[in-house]
Amino acid sequence: MVKLKKDATTEEKILAAAQKIFVKKGMAGARMQEIADEAGINKAMLHYYFRNKEMLFEMIFRQSAQKLFPRLNIIFESDAPLFEKIEKFVSEYIDVIRENPYLPMFVLGEMNRNPEGFYKKMKYEFDFPKPDRFLQQIKKDAKEGKIKPIRPPQLLMNIISGTIFPFMARPMFQMHIGLSDAQFMEFIDQRKTEYARFIIDAIKK
Amino acid sequence: MVKLKKDATTEEKILAAAQKIFVKKGMAGARMQEIADEAGINKAMLHYYFRNKEMLFEMIFRQSAQKLFPRLNIIFESDAPLFEKIEKFVSEYIDVIRENPYLPMFVLGEMNRNPEGFYKKMKYEFDFPKPDRFLQQIKKDAKEGKIKPIRPPQLLMNIISGTIFPFMARPMFQMHIGLSDAQFMEFIDQRKTEYARFIIDAIKK
DNA sequence: GTCTATAATTTGATAGAC
């Protein structure tokens, strides 16, 4: 069962349990009974509080997407110089995901299965951090010769790929390279500083 | 319906249909009825040929993993110099995934949901390309001063991340950056050459 | 081998007592 403060309301218990189950199994794979068990209550309560599975799922998905995306603000809405921004983003974002390792697979997986659906909803739900400023900064730095020429969206994708993907590919990677769980954690720890350095080496003149 | 040569056997039709549906919806989200419809036959045939959903799924998963992984041989089992290898891998692997854009999400997603299960099976099913030689090559090139010092597994992860992740993050990326489908394809096309260059810039002295 | 019809099971949802 999910651990929460002892006086957690039933609604909180349900949300915590649903988060755990949905994120691990996805919308299609999650079972209402399993969520109820995880929350330590019975199935009827789920419907009492959230009407049906779809509404409960949407609540969790929204909550999850918010956990995952707004962190992009680190990189999008700061005034720091480019290299500093990259270092901070990689390090902090890896920490966020380490706390919620299944989150990217869940959010991106569900978005892949139902792209239109989320586009409409999320567009209005919470204001997305807009990458425009960051892309402009890259363009400017390149034009001024501070970094090698590179298309801004490509660089943005490179930064995010190397930060998130290792968690999504974890089972494959551990199996291929032959890493224990502890060794994988060490690998991730190294990455917190080394990946930003790698990026910077690629673009600095 | 899936397009196949006209004289495809029923078994082939089923496999092609199941591949399409499972890869898009995952084990939990796929419906036997939908697979049957896609194959242009009836549900009973699925059970006649593959006994049950789980066995059909395993067949497809194995087939999918084989499509995805053995391509790693490009990078693992060649004698070419490092930079050449990287260029070839990025370009060819992007092409493979472009033909099967849902494949990585499917394979990695199912592996995440059931890591132990696949570890045992796949270990014996087909011999995995072993990364040892490639990792050694990186180590050697670094020691000889041909490239900047870098931990080999980190470099390997960087190469793969930037190649595969863009496809998994496609809906999120198009939404955030505001790209049309055509623009995304163009983005991927650029990537075929530019990402290898990016990597090489990061490690060359 | 292939089909239709149907059984069996799983699972989301509700009724109604407390």
Place this chain on the structure above:
DNA sequence: GTCTATCAAATTATAGAC
């Protein structure tokens, strides 16, 4: 608000004719 018991729908699986 919370529970038990139950229903209804969806979905996997099988029986049996051709």
